[in-house]
Each structure stands twice: as structure tokens, then as C-alpha cells.
Amino acid sequence: MYNRKSGFGVVIIVVLSLLSACVTPPTGSQLRPPTATGLPGQLDLKAKFEKANIAYQEGRLVEAERWFLNIVMAHPTLADAWFKLGNIYYRSGRLAAAVNAYEEVLKIDNKFEQAWFNLALTRVSQSVEVIDQSLSFIEPDSPYFDQALALKARLINKVNEGQSDKKEAPSNSQVHVVGEVNE
Template structure:
């Protein structure tokens, strides 16, 4: 781990450990009881995400979600992290949680579809190890695989298929 990464982690941890303010008579939330400023936590998660520190960002988003379970933007970013690290089942789950919290979150719907297409492609690749060559079933699977690959390769040619990374 480089010096820059260590400094980034130290900075984020220092901010997380700072105390938040709360009204004297107001009931405390779990975040307030643990002296967590959720805006700072989200800002730190976003900074780690945008700078490519995905492991750190994942941990911070998960911490944020422990206090705000239905927070669609955090679920969406987790979905993006899981997609980028090829954890497609986790990505699907995260996008579905984002959609459950905000069913008009178009980017989450889009990225859920992309993750599902990638899962389907992985299934077809695995099927190649188990199908008998020169059968009608194998030919249909090959055609489907080629079509899915064509769709996925189109993402480099325009925004229609590209996944959304930023919110």
C-alpha cells in the first residue's frame, strides 16, 4: 500500500471519528449515539469511490447503510463497486435494494440490467464446458452467447449500453 493510500485512509478515519452535533432534548439516532456524522461519512465514501479506493469506499458505504438502510444512492454505489470487482450477485442485490428504496432510480434499473446480462454471459460460458459439440442446443447457446457479446461490446460505441458509474 502506497503512502498516498495510507494518508487517504488516515484522513478518512480521522473524519469518521469526529463528533457530530445533536439537539439536547432530541432523541438520538444510532449514528448520533456513535458520534457519526452521516454527511461526512457519505462524503468520505464518495471521495474514496471517486479516487478508486473501492475497498475503502465499500466499507464506508456499508457503514452508512448500517445507519440509513434504505438510502438508494449508497446502494447504487455499492452495486457499481460490486460490478467493477466482478461480484455480480452482490451487484444485483445492491441495485435491487437501491430500486426498492427509490423505484424511479433509472441508473439503478439500467445497471441492474447490465449486471444481469453479464450474469447470463457467464452462464453461457460455463455451459460451454458441459454441452456436447455439434448439437442443436449447443448451436442455440453459441448464437445467444454471440448476441450477448455483441450487445456488451456496443457499450464502447455509445452511451446506450454503458453502465452508469456516477450518481
């Protein structure tokens, strides 16, 4: 005789197993960039760095990011790869990811001067972003509104003083960068 409870249980198990296939996280191989010369695993570290740096220099940041991610997954103590990832994240407005990447650099090499500078610049950019967000919640006639604007101006001016010989990064309403990272 057919047991309704066990039949329902089988249906649930089948449905759940089918649904689990829909939410399977990407594997390492899905994160690897395609290459004309073969799989990234077939390339040595030097060749991967060359491909990553060429993509980076040509402004193909998505491709460069994939290469550098592939490199740090295989070689997590390569500060230069983490540093380039930080620059990619900063340039694309992903400031929290940039902070994480620069902090990885400094865990590996706490004397990496450019990483210290870029981390500080990224934190200032985050501060400017917070100020911009706060201005939509602070009443314009509040003394805090003027203080927030003054703080934003001081932060941006301080960064620009230190980078007077560098051009300022392009900005838009979504990206709150206040200067150029060191390459």
C-alpha cells in the same frame, strides 16, 4: 467421590465455550472503516459520503465498500449509497451482490433510472457467465453449443449497441461483465 460423567460434562462445556469464541460473527464495529479523524460514528452522514465517494473515485473499492456499508447500516433507505455499493460489486465481479444492491435501490426509489439500467446490465452479465459455464458441459458438436455461443454474442452485441459511446469494462476469466455500469 468424583463422578466421571459430571467431570466429562464440565470438560465438554469448557471446550464448547472456547470454540464458540472462534466462530463469533463480526459485529458492526468490526465492519466500520478506520478513519484518521475518529470513528465513523463520530462523523456526520455528509462526511461519510465524502470519504466513501473519494475512495470510490480513486478506485479504492474495498475502502469505499466499507464506507458505503457503514452508511446503509445506519441509513438503510439511502438509495444513493445502495447504488454505489451495486456499482462496486459489479466492478469487482460480484454480480449477485450487485443485483441485491440495485434491487435495494429500486425498493427505495422505483424511478431510479440508472439503477434499472445497471440491474439489467448485471443480469445480462450473469447470463453470459451462465453461458460460459454451460459451454464446458455441452459437447462441441451439439447444436446447443452453437446456440449458446450465438446467444452470448447477441447479448453482448445488444449491450454494446446501447453503449457504443462508452468504453467496455476490462474482463478476465473470473469476471463476466459485458459493459460499464452508469455512475
